[in-house]
Amino acid sequence: METAKAERLLAEGVYGVLxxxxxxxxxYGIPLNYVFRDGAVYxxxxxxxxxxxNLAANPRVSFCVVGKARVLPEQFSTEYESVVAFGEAREVEGEEKERALVWLLEKYSPDYLEEGRAYIAREGAAAKVIRIDVSRLTGKAAS
Structure with missing residues (x-):
């Protein structure tokens, strides 16, 4: 898969597995919501x-997103697209943390931006925000 298409799939995916x-x-693999901006997963x-x-012991991670997937039983195959990002993860704070929380809000709750911003102001300190600096990205698709 071309890099631009892999980045688009990473940006548009609904959830990924860290x-x-x-x-x-x-x-250890765990599914989670995320946002991809400026070459980083948040x-x-x-x-x-x-x-x-785990991140404290070893900040190197992979992050996988599966896009369209359809089993083709009569062909003994599957139509799919996926991307795997590799990089190092670290906590972000301050303005970058706030921006990432707003990006997550825009992606997952676009009809509730005002309420979401109020929620971030009230509860944002209770959360950590982690950034994965993507150093390598691979994508694969089969149809």
């Missing part, structure tokens, strides 16, 4: 948890 590994190498999460423990 894959991390702990200090001993044990893999997501929000609680202030504590397994994925954050």
């Amino acid at each position: 894959s991390t590994a702990d200090g001993s190498g044990q893999p 997501f929000h999460c609680a202030r504590f948890g397994h994925k954050l423990d």
Whole structure:
């Protein structure tokens, strides 16, 4: 898949699977909502948890998004498109955190921007925002 199409799929995907590994190498994959902007994937999460423990031990991650998928039973095949981003994850704060939360709001709740901004003002401090700087992107499609 061409890079531009892979970036478009990453930008338009509904959810992705973040894959991390702990200090001993044990893999962990978790689905989550996200936004892709300016060459980076952003997501929000609680202030504590397994994925954050893993990121502290090893910030290298992969992030997979599957777009269209359709099983073709009579052909013993599947029509699909997917993209995998590789990079390093780190927490962002301040203005970048606020921008990322608004981008998530615009993607997932575009009809509730005013209420969402009020929610961010009230509850935003309770969340962490993580940025994955994408260093490599691969995409694949079959039809």
